[in-house]
Amino acid sequence: MKRLFVLLLLAAVPACQHASAADAGHGPAPLDVRLAAVSLEPIAHPVSGAGLITARREMDLSFKVGGVVSQVRADVGTRVKRGQVLAVLDTTEVSAAVTQATEGLRKAERDLERVEALHGRGSMPLAEVQNARTGVAVAKAGLSAAQFNVAHSVVTAPSDGVVDRRAVEPGEVVPGGKPVFHLSGTGTGWVVRLGLSDRDLFAVRLGAPCTVTVDALPGESVPCEVSEIASSASAGSGLFEVEALLKGGPELRAGATAKVQIARDVKLPSIPVAALVDGRGDAAAVFLVQDGKAVRRPVKVGFLYDDRAAIASGLDGAEQVVVEGSSRLREGSPARIAAATTP
Known part of the structure; x- marks a missing residue:
């Protein structure tokens, strides 16, 4: 009986030594991940707004x-x-x-x-x-x-x-000076006047191309350009008035509701939407891989387009982010980069 106990004890010692060596020398197996490059190319992200179609020149006419x-x-x-x-x-x-x-x-x-x-x-x-x-x-x-x-x-x-x-x-x-007619001049063209927030206004420039769509004409769009930008905000709405001058298109009527999209290129880094984790509103996070370890980086999302996300802040200095396998990662998790990298 004593001899059997000694044999069992001797058999257990190598097993314990092997387990201790595994814990000390190897740790958990690294997770395979794929990376995607952070793009720094300008993003076409139009400014959108709505307004009413009016003649560019409108006049109240009266007797002197x-x-x-x-x-x-x-x-x-x-x-x-x-x-x-x-x-x-x-x-x-x-x-x-x-x-x-x-x-x-x-x-x-x-x-x-x-x-x-x-x-x-x-x-x-x-x-x-x-x-x-x-x-x-x-x-x-x-x-x-x-x-x-x-x-x-x-x-x-x-x-x-x-x-x-x-x-x-x-x-x-x-009486003299009382308006008796209101005239919409047709010789100077038609415009859409819309209100923009200060955040959108600073991305708009005079002469910027735009397109106008009218609910009454589904499927049709009219080219236009930004012809005027207000220098101060409206006291009532706090918005800045922008005028878009229409170029050609079908015959329109004053007062029709129109939607305007003004071309704008945004210079923000972008990544695939699949790289985002823990999204809540415009707050999210991404994982980077540094020295074989996962590093969690909080980011602020500017906007989404196609299958990508423009990142307003949080990606300074980052060149690649984890796009596959990020859901299994935690801060400091061992990570192994797969051979192929997503562009």
């Missing part, structure tokens, strides 16, 4: 002077040409003002002739001559103002366009 409207010659939807008369005032009052100013000028000129003649005979001081000359100048200015009011007793189209709104009827008394 008030009065009674005698004629209205345009309605909503009327296409007009530059110089076309849209509405006319009754000119009885303004014409009378011209007659009054004309007679006033004639009187001032007669007064001046009389004063100059008296001054020539030495019976009128120079100051009276100067006053008479001033009276003539004032009368001429009054006549010019009256004639200007007559000329502007009509509303004419300042450019080719379409009447979008009419706010006047024949016989109505309107």
